[in-house]
Amino acid sequence: MDRRQLEYFLAVASHGSFTSAASALRVAQPSLSYTIRTLERELGTSLFHRLGRGVRLTPEGQALVGSAQQVLRAFQSALSSVQQVTRLEAGRLDIVALTTLAVDPLAGLVGTFRRAHPGVDIRIEDPEHAAAVAEMVRVGECELGLADFSVPSAGLRALELREQEMLAVLPPDAEMATGRSVKMTQVAAMDLITTPPGTTTRTLLEQSLAGAGVPLRIAVETPHRAAIVPLVLAGAGVALLPRPMAEDAARQGARIGVIDPPVVRRVRLLWRPEPLSHAGQAFVEMVRRETAPGRVDEPSHGHRETL
Structure with a gap:
């Protein structure tokens, strides 16, 4: 299993068809199909149900999505570390936020971050429901999450922002x-x-x-x-x-x-206890400077660290 296989797999999962994924990746469809078949053969299972002109993830494919995203982010983080150190001249940051919090304070925070790091692309996801914010961070679908205190955050680090x-x-x-x-x-x-x-x-x-x-x-x-x-x-x-x-x-x-x-409404930024990508770490540090009252909740037994 290599990086290209995972990138192709996630593209097909996202676009719902080999044709659309090949177009987005700018590769020939036969090459894309061959890569996915090779990955399925290596894993010993089918990742997609072929449905005429479209595809749907099998349970095995669904299980691979989160891990594949984490692997690709880890690869990108390592590559950035070697090539660009901490200059953040490129990269991507995935954030999930409750709808009202995406308007404020997230919009202003993203604007500030983008002015400082214009090479970093930001993807803001809308959760299906409030609890999905923490879950999407927990499984690695998004690196950061923005939610209020009604959203359970067991196992995650949390930086409290100013009240809304x-x-x-x-x-x-x-x-x-x-x-x-x-x-x-x-x-x-x-x-x-x-x-x-x-x-x-x-x-x-x-x-x-x-x-x-x-x-x-x-x-x-x-x-x-x-x-x-x-x-x-x-x-x-x-x-x-x-x-x-x-x-x-x-x-x-x-x-x-x-x-x-x-x-x-009390608001907090959530992330996994594992080391963040350079972009994620820079965003957390910026939030700490810009808006946070200065308290981090650790994932272990709610211990708080004063910053």
């Missing part, structure tokens, strides 16, 4: 003036727009209302986070959003209320 303040976002015709404080009891009396149960934003909303001793009254429930601000602007109800997203909604005409007492 949540604001109430109201329709343009709301009687309340922008910037005024609002109690959670007042929020509870309004028609609420929120994401489905189990999402981190919904969980935070439920906990905040429970803490205020008031029930949750939902007007609109949607998994489409991009639709929440348009729904508010259309007068469908009120939403709780992170401050940067709320302020952007205000620029579009929404009114925003500062919740008293504050509703905040």
Whole structure:
């Protein structure tokens, strides 16, 4: 098994067909097919179900994906160490983040990192559900993960970032003036727009209302986070959003209320306890300088290291 075989395997798995993978790799399809057959012969098993013009991973193929990604990252890390030392003139960094955290703080952090290391490509993944952030990091599908404290992180290192303040976002015709404080009891009396149960934003909303001793009254429930601000602007109800997203909604005409007492979301960056790639280490160090209050949780029994 060699690096080219793993690269070809991951390309076919990603594109779902030999034709598309060959085009993306810029190799002849017969050469690609031969390489995959050779890999399957060496492993003694089929990695793909051939389905007419497409393919689907077998259970054995699914088991290989995470390890193959880790091997290729390790190879790239070693190559960078020899050729470029720590200058980070090339490379790639895979990050998985909750949708709202991809907007803030991740977008700003990636911008800062890219200005410092323009040769490093960034891939930001959207998890299927909140717990998938830690799982994608744990199995090596992504090197770093960004989640709030509701996501279990057993076995991972975690760097706590600054808290993210949540604001109430109201329709343009709301009687309340922008910037005024609002109690959670007042929020509870309004028609609420929120994401489905189990999402981190919904969980935070439920906990905040429970803490205020008031029930949750939902007007609109949607998994489409991009639709929440348009729904508010259309007068469908009120939403709780992170401050940067709320302020952007205000620029579009929404009114925003500062919740008293504050509703905040604690955010942390996750990674495996193994040594990071140069790009991963540089990103963690940048986050530590830019936003972190200075505490790392170790994977063993929750021990914390003060930085």
